[in-house]
Amino acid sequence: MQQTTAIHMLESLASGIRLDIYRLLVKHISAGLVAGDIAQQLELPATNLSFHLKNMTQAGLLSVTQQGRYQRYRANLPQMLALIGYLTEECCGGEASACLDFSSLMYCAGQQCDTPAQTISET
Amino acid sequence: MQQTTAIHMLESLASGIRLDIYRLLVKHISAGLVAGDIAQQLELPATNLSFHLKNMTQAGLLSVTQQGRYQRYRANLPQMLALIGYLTEECCGGEASACLDFSSLMYCAGQQCDTPAQTISET
Protein backbone atom coordinates (compact mmCIF):
# COMPACT_ATOMS: atom_id res chain seq x y z
CA MET A 1 0.00 0.00 0.00
CA GLN A 2 1.22 3.49 -0.83
CA GLN A 3 1.46 6.13 1.85
CA THR A 4 -0.97 8.44 0.08
CA THR A 5 -3.55 5.66 -0.01
CA ALA A 6 -3.21 5.08 3.72
CA ILE A 7 -3.47 8.80 4.45
CA HIS A 8 -6.62 9.15 2.39
CA MET A 9 -8.21 6.22 4.20
CA LEU A 10 -7.24 7.53 7.64
CA GLU A 11 -8.27 11.10 6.83
CA SER A 12 -11.59 9.82 5.67
CA LEU A 13 -12.20 7.73 8.77
CA ALA A 14 -11.13 10.56 11.09
CA SER A 15 -14.59 12.09 11.17
CA GLY A 16 -17.44 11.21 13.51
CA ILE A 17 -19.97 11.00 10.73
CA ARG A 18 -17.81 8.90 8.43
CA LEU A 19 -16.81 6.64 11.28
CA ASP A 20 -20.49 6.06 12.00
CA ILE A 21 -21.13 5.36 8.33
CA TYR A 22 -18.27 2.90 8.12
CA ARG A 23 -19.23 1.01 11.24
CA LEU A 24 -22.83 0.88 10.13
CA LEU A 25 -21.78 -0.60 6.80
CA VAL A 26 -19.51 -3.11 8.52
CA LYS A 27 -22.59 -4.35 10.35
CA HIS A 28 -24.27 -4.80 6.98
CA ILE A 29 -21.20 -6.18 5.32
CA SER A 30 -22.80 -8.48 2.79
CA ALA A 31 -25.95 -6.61 1.73
CA GLY A 32 -24.68 -3.07 2.17
CA LEU A 33 -27.09 -0.14 2.41
CA VAL A 34 -28.46 2.39 -0.03
CA ALA A 35 -27.76 6.05 0.67
CA GLY A 36 -31.29 6.75 1.82
CA ASP A 37 -31.13 4.03 4.47
CA ILE A 38 -27.88 5.42 5.81
CA ALA A 39 -29.32 8.93 5.91
CA GLN A 40 -32.33 7.67 7.82
CA GLN A 41 -30.41 5.57 10.34
CA LEU A 42 -27.84 8.27 11.07
CA GLU A 43 -30.31 11.16 10.72
CA LEU A 44 -28.20 13.07 8.24
CA PRO A 45 -29.30 15.51 5.54
CA ALA A 46 -28.87 13.93 2.11
CA THR A 47 -26.51 16.66 0.97
CA ASN A 48 -24.11 16.17 3.78
CA LEU A 49 -24.25 12.38 3.62
CA SER A 50 -23.50 12.47 -0.08
CA PHE A 51 -20.42 14.55 0.60
CA HIS A 52 -19.10 12.02 3.07
CA LEU A 53 -20.00 8.97 0.99
CA LYS A 54 -18.09 10.40 -1.93
CA ASN A 55 -15.14 11.10 0.31
CA MET A 56 -15.13 7.54 1.65
CA THR A 57 -15.57 5.97 -1.76
CA GLN A 58 -12.69 7.96 -3.22
CA ALA A 59 -10.58 6.92 -0.25
CA GLY A 60 -11.30 3.28 -1.07
CA LEU A 61 -13.18 2.63 2.14
CA LEU A 62 -16.46 1.92 0.39
CA SER A 63 -17.63 0.40 -2.86
CA VAL A 64 -20.78 1.44 -4.70
CA THR A 65 -23.13 -0.32 -7.04
CA GLN A 66 -26.01 1.33 -8.79
CA GLN A 67 -29.44 -0.29 -8.54
CA GLY A 68 -31.89 1.71 -10.57
CA ARG A 69 -31.99 5.11 -8.95
CA TYR A 70 -30.44 3.78 -5.74
CA GLN A 71 -26.79 3.69 -4.87
CA ARG A 72 -25.82 0.73 -2.71
CA TYR A 73 -22.75 1.21 -0.54
CA ARG A 74 -20.60 -1.49 1.02
CA ALA A 75 -17.57 -1.43 3.31
CA ASN A 76 -14.38 -2.47 1.53
CA LEU A 77 -12.90 -4.81 4.11
CA PRO A 78 -9.97 -6.13 2.08
CA GLN A 79 -8.77 -2.56 1.76
CA MET A 80 -9.08 -2.12 5.53
CA LEU A 81 -6.95 -5.22 6.01
CA ALA A 82 -4.34 -3.78 3.68
CA LEU A 83 -4.29 -0.61 5.76
CA ILE A 84 -3.82 -2.56 8.98
CA GLY A 85 -0.99 -4.43 7.32
CA TYR A 86 0.61 -1.16 6.30
CA LEU A 87 0.37 0.23 9.82
CA THR A 88 1.95 -2.78 11.45
CA GLU A 89 4.49 -3.61 8.78
CA GLU A 90 7.97 -4.73 9.78
CA CYS A 91 7.00 -5.07 13.37
CA CYS A 92 9.38 -7.18 15.43
CA GLY A 93 11.93 -6.99 12.64
CA GLY A 94 9.67 -8.74 10.18
CA GLU A 95 8.72 -11.52 12.57
CA ALA A 96 5.25 -10.08 12.95
CA SER A 97 3.43 -13.19 14.04
CA ALA A 98 5.90 -13.57 16.88
CA CYS A 99 3.88 -11.35 19.16
CA LEU A 100 0.44 -11.62 17.64
CA ASP A 101 -2.64 -11.78 19.83
CA PHE A 102 -5.96 -11.28 18.16
CA SER A 103 -7.85 -13.83 20.19
CA SER A 104 -9.82 -11.28 22.17
CA LEU A 105 -10.83 -9.17 19.19
CA MET A 106 -13.97 -9.21 17.14
CA TYR A 107 -13.00 -8.98 13.52
CA CYS A 108 -14.43 -9.58 10.16
CA ALA A 109 -12.14 -9.50 7.23
CA GLY A 110 -10.91 -11.19 4.12
CA GLN A 111 -13.40 -11.32 1.31
CA GLN A 112 -17.02 -10.39 1.88
CA CYS A 113 -18.87 -12.52 4.38
CA ASP A 114 -20.99 -15.35 3.07
CA THR A 115 -23.30 -15.13 6.07
CA PRO A 116 -25.60 -12.13 5.56
CA ALA A 117 -25.80 -9.73 8.48
CA GLN A 118 -29.46 -8.85 8.80
CA THR A 119 -29.75 -8.28 12.52
CA ILE A 120 -29.42 -4.54 13.05
CA SER A 121 -29.10 -3.55 16.66
CA GLU A 122 -27.17 -0.37 17.09
CA THR A 123 -28.15 1.46 20.24
CA MET B 1 -13.42 2.22 22.75
CA GLN B 2 -15.19 5.54 22.59
CA GLN B 3 -15.81 7.26 19.28
CA THR B 4 -13.80 10.33 20.27
CA THR B 5 -10.81 8.13 21.09
CA ALA B 6 -10.97 6.47 17.68
CA ILE B 7 -11.30 9.83 15.92
CA HIS B 8 -8.28 11.24 17.73
CA MET B 9 -6.21 8.21 16.78
CA LEU B 10 -7.30 8.33 13.14
CA GLU B 11 -6.86 12.10 12.88
CA SER B 12 -3.41 11.74 14.28
CA LEU B 13 -2.42 8.99 11.88
CA ALA B 14 -3.87 10.84 8.89
CA SER B 15 -0.68 12.81 8.28
CA GLY B 16 2.31 11.77 6.26
CA ILE B 17 4.77 12.78 8.91
CA ARG B 18 2.92 11.10 11.76
CA LEU B 19 2.38 7.99 9.69
CA ASP B 20 6.13 7.83 9.08
CA ILE B 21 6.77 8.31 12.78
CA TYR B 22 4.35 5.59 13.73
CA ARG B 23 5.68 3.06 11.26
CA LEU B 24 9.23 3.85 12.27
CA LEU B 25 8.35 3.23 15.90
CA VAL B 26 6.57 0.01 15.00
CA LYS B 27 9.85 -1.18 13.52
CA HIS B 28 11.49 -0.39 16.85
CA ILE B 29 8.65 -1.74 18.88
CA SER B 30 10.53 -2.96 21.93
CA ALA B 31 13.29 -0.38 22.36
CA GLY B 32 11.50 2.64 20.97
CA LEU B 33 13.39 5.74 19.87
CA VAL B 34 14.27 9.04 21.48
CA ALA B 35 13.01 12.21 19.82
CA GLY B 36 16.41 13.12 18.43
CA ASP B 37 16.77 9.77 16.66
CA ILE B 38 13.37 10.19 15.04
CA ALA B 39 14.23 13.70 13.94
CA GLN B 40 17.46 12.46 12.40
CA GLN B 41 15.96 9.48 10.59
CA LEU B 42 13.01 11.40 9.20
CA GLU B 43 14.97 14.63 8.68
CA LEU B 44 12.52 16.79 10.56
CA PRO B 45 13.13 20.05 12.45
CA ALA B 46 12.88 19.44 16.19
CA THR B 47 10.04 21.91 16.62
CA ASN B 48 7.84 20.28 14.07
CA LEU B 49 8.60 16.78 15.29
CA SER B 50 7.75 17.75 18.82
CA PHE B 51 4.41 19.07 17.64
CA HIS B 52 3.59 15.77 15.99
CA LEU B 53 4.89 13.60 18.82
CA LYS B 54 2.70 15.47 21.27
CA ASN B 55 -0.26 15.02 18.98
CA MET B 56 0.33 11.28 18.71
CA THR B 57 0.94 10.82 22.40
CA GLN B 58 -2.25 12.67 23.30
CA ALA B 59 -4.09 10.50 20.80
CA GLY B 60 -2.84 7.40 22.59
CA LEU B 61 -0.78 6.18 19.65
CA LEU B 62 2.53 6.54 21.47
CA SER B 63 3.83 6.19 24.98
CA VAL B 64 6.71 8.21 26.39
CA THR B 65 9.26 7.57 29.09
CA GLN B 66 11.78 10.10 30.25
CA GLN B 67 15.42 9.08 30.38
CA GLY B 68 17.46 11.94 31.72
CA ARG B 69 17.04 14.67 29.18
CA TYR B 70 15.85 12.26 26.52
CA GLN B 71 12.27 11.35 25.78
CA ARG B 72 11.87 7.79 24.56
CA TYR B 73 8.82 7.14 22.41
CA ARG B 74 7.18 3.79 21.71
CA ALA B 75 4.23 2.73 19.56
CA ASN B 76 1.22 1.72 21.64
CA LEU B 77 0.19 -1.44 19.84
CA PRO B 78 -2.52 -2.61 22.24
CA GLN B 79 -4.30 0.67 21.58
CA MET B 80 -3.98 0.09 17.84
CA LEU B 81 -5.56 -3.32 18.28
CA ALA B 82 -8.42 -1.73 20.18
CA LEU B 83 -8.93 0.68 17.29
CA ILE B 84 -9.01 -2.16 14.77
CA GLY B 85 -11.54 -3.92 16.96
CA TYR B 86 -13.66 -0.78 17.05
CA LEU B 87 -13.57 -0.42 13.27
CA THR B 88 -14.59 -4.00 12.59
CA GLU B 89 -17.03 -4.43 15.44
CA GLU B 90 -20.24 -6.36 14.87
CA CYS B 91 -19.13 -7.52 11.49
CA CYS B 92 -21.08 -10.49 10.14
CA GLY B 93 -23.69 -9.99 12.84
CA GLY B 94 -21.20 -10.55 15.62
CA GLU B 95 -19.76 -13.71 14.07
CA ALA B 96 -16.60 -11.88 13.18
CA SER B 97 -14.26 -14.83 12.96
CA ALA B 98 -16.58 -16.40 10.41
CA CYS B 99 -14.87 -14.63 7.55
CA LEU B 100 -11.47 -13.89 9.01
CA ASP B 101 -8.39 -14.12 6.86
CA PHE B 102 -5.23 -12.63 8.23
CA SER B 103 -2.87 -15.25 6.89
CA SER B 104 -1.32 -12.99 4.28
CA LEU B 105 -0.77 -10.04 6.56
CA MET B 106 2.27 -8.98 8.51
CA TYR B 107 1.21 -7.96 11.95
CA CYS B 108 2.62 -7.33 15.31
CA ALA B 109 0.27 -6.85 18.15
CA GLY B 110 -0.73 -7.78 21.65
CA GLN B 111 1.75 -6.77 24.30
CA GLN B 112 5.18 -5.48 23.43
CA CYS B 113 7.40 -7.89 21.56
CA ASP B 114 9.93 -9.84 23.55
CA THR B 115 12.23 -10.09 20.54
CA PRO B 116 13.99 -6.75 20.13
CA ALA B 117 13.85 -5.25 16.65
CA GLN B 118 17.31 -3.93 16.02
CA THR B 119 17.61 -4.33 12.27
CA ILE B 120 16.75 -0.97 10.79
CA SER B 121 16.42 -0.99 7.04
CA GLU B 122 14.06 1.68 5.79
CA THR B 123 14.94 2.81 2.30
Add this chain to the structure above:
DNA sequence: GCATTAATTCAAGATTTGTTGTAGTATTGA
Protein backbone atom coordinates in the same frame (compact mmCIF):
# COMPACT_ATOMS: atom_id res chain seq x y z
C1' DG C 1 -44.65 13.48 -21.39
C1' DC C 2 -44.73 14.74 -16.54
C1' DA C 3 -44.47 14.67 -11.62
C1' DT C 4 -42.00 12.32 -7.99
C1' DT C 5 -38.21 10.33 -5.76
C1' DA C 6 -33.01 9.41 -5.09
C1' DA C 7 -28.90 11.23 -5.01
C1' DT C 8 -25.28 14.46 -6.41
C1' DT C 9 -22.95 18.95 -7.52
C1' DC C 10 -21.76 23.65 -6.56
C1' DA C 11 -20.67 27.94 -3.98
C1' DA C 12 -19.78 30.31 0.52
C1' DG C 13 -18.69 30.98 5.08
C1' DA C 14 -16.91 29.37 9.61
C1' DT C 15 -13.82 26.32 11.79
C1' DT C 16 -9.76 23.60 12.10
C1' DT C 17 -5.01 22.14 11.02
C1' DG C 18 0.13 22.43 9.80
C1' DT C 19 4.46 24.86 9.59
C1' DT C 20 7.85 28.08 11.06
C1' DG C 21 10.61 31.04 14.10
C1' DT C 22 11.35 32.55 18.68
C1' DA C 23 11.51 31.76 23.39
C1' DG C 24 11.48 28.73 27.31
C1' DT C 25 12.33 24.54 30.47
C1' DA C 26 15.20 20.91 32.10
C1' DT C 27 19.17 17.84 32.27
C1' DT C 28 24.15 17.08 31.80
C1' DG C 29 29.01 17.80 32.71
C1' DA C 30 32.94 20.75 33.78
Add this chain to the structure above:
DNA sequence: TCAATACTACAACAAATCTTGAATTAATGC
Protein backbone atom coordinates in the same frame (compact mmCIF):
# COMPACT_ATOMS: atom_id res chain seq x y z
C1' DT D 1 27.68 28.39 38.41
C1' DC D 2 27.99 28.25 33.50
C1' DA D 3 27.52 26.61 28.90
C1' DA D 4 25.73 23.11 25.94
C1' DT D 5 22.30 19.83 24.69
C1' DA D 6 17.43 17.82 24.21
C1' DC D 7 13.14 18.92 23.83
C1' DT D 8 8.83 21.64 24.34
C1' DA D 9 5.53 25.79 24.28
C1' DC D 10 3.65 29.81 22.10
C1' DA D 11 2.06 33.02 18.39
C1' DA D 12 0.81 33.78 13.56
C1' DC D 13 -0.05 33.05 9.03
C1' DA D 14 -1.37 29.94 5.07
C1' DA D 15 -4.00 26.02 3.78
C1' DA D 16 -7.49 22.53 4.11
C1' DT D 17 -12.02 20.85 5.86
C1' DC D 18 -17.12 20.70 7.20
C1' DT D 19 -21.78 22.19 6.82
C1' DT D 20 -25.72 24.18 4.62
C1' DG D 21 -28.99 25.64 0.95
C1' DA D 22 -30.15 25.96 -3.86
C1' DA D 23 -29.82 23.90 -8.21
C1' DT D 24 -28.98 19.64 -11.15
C1' DT D 25 -28.97 14.91 -12.98
C1' DA D 26 -31.11 10.46 -13.31
C1' DA D 27 -34.63 6.76 -12.78
C1' DT D 28 -39.48 5.41 -11.80
C1' DG D 29 -44.49 5.07 -12.43
C1' DC D 30 -48.72 7.07 -14.10
